Amino acid sequence: MAEAFLTARDSFSCPICLDLLKDPVTIPCGHNFCLDCIEDCWDEDDQRGVYSCPQCRHSFTPRPVLNKNNLIAEMVEKIKTMKFQAPPGSPADSPAGSLAGSGDVECDVCSGTKLRAVKSCLVCLASYCEAHIQPHYESPAFKKHKLVEASMNLQDKICSLHDKLLEVFCRTDQKCICLLCSLDEHSGHKTVSAAAEKTEKQRQLGQNREDCKRIIQQKEKDVRELTQVMEDLMRSAQAAVEDSEKIFTELIESIERRRSEVKELIRAQEKTELSQAEDLLKKLEQEIADLRRRDAELEQLSHSEDHIHFLQDYLSLPALPGVTKFYNINTKPQFSIEFVKKLVSEMEQLNWFSKLEIVKISKVHTIRAAEPKTRKEFMK
Incomplete structure (x- = not known):
């Protein structure tokens, strides 16, 4: 068949x-x-x-x-x-043999067209399809062989110095070693079995996930607060525009040009404030996305049954970022229009007041501080 x-x-x-x-x-x-x-x-x-x-x-x-x-x-x-059915004697719950596809581990014994491997042997350092794995199930000669889920990186589980299975973890050097290594260059070091170290690292992994979730929650809170600040900024800016419109319509024709300038500067200030807030919002959302992806990777790693693969991947994990506040926005920015009210009762000082206040607003827009890096800087 x-x-x-x-x-x-x-x-x-x-x-x-x-x-x-x-x-x-x-x-x-x-x-x-x-x-x-x-x-x-x-x-x-x-x-x-x-x-x-x-x-x-x-x-x-x-x-x-x-x-x-x-x-x-x-x-x-x-x-x-079509499917190639495994011969009698295979485990009842094993799927029928099928062709190895993209990303599948191929059977090392199949010649010509390769079938998908279902198990890898850490003693033979080979992967087998349903048909060719049967001797490991049936023959006493293979009774002590260690079978794991089909894996492409079997050589990563072998000591490059002694060609022995990596089954010991050296806590002194923080690396996986073989039994001969533990008796040779790692003699006197603190060593445990890979399984025992995985249990310990699994516990640490759980704590890392809790820390990751805590940071996500904090940053989600920051997003909500920043969103509220942005809404307040827009409402405050809109209110300032409406007030300036109402006041300027009561002024004489000679100050119409000043009214337009004030409106433009208020909008410019609003744009400047919102631009900073939007930039920081994007940054926070990106950090949350990165942390969610990190959490997904940690969860996937936590389910790994391969001790060595787990330990090697765990040791390569980068440290989690700390929780920091990145913004400090004035929730009630001042859009100065007081000089407009003064102009109503002090028309004789109209030109002097208008020029003075426009200069003040202009400085807010044109003399922009350096890009804020922390929440404290942003609130200034």
């Missing part, structure tokens, strides 16, 4: 990409290819004007017109639905 399945698959594989035919076409010499594969191949022959078969090298002029071979396409679809 397995031989027939693999033979059928090979018969309908593209000679260029070596995968099952996709949109199969048959060229004049009789060979079959994926439409995209042969098109890409012939595109490179456009300058010569002579097109050849990548398999038999037969040449064609002009470029043949390609049409999908529906019969072969139907056969390919049937092959895709």
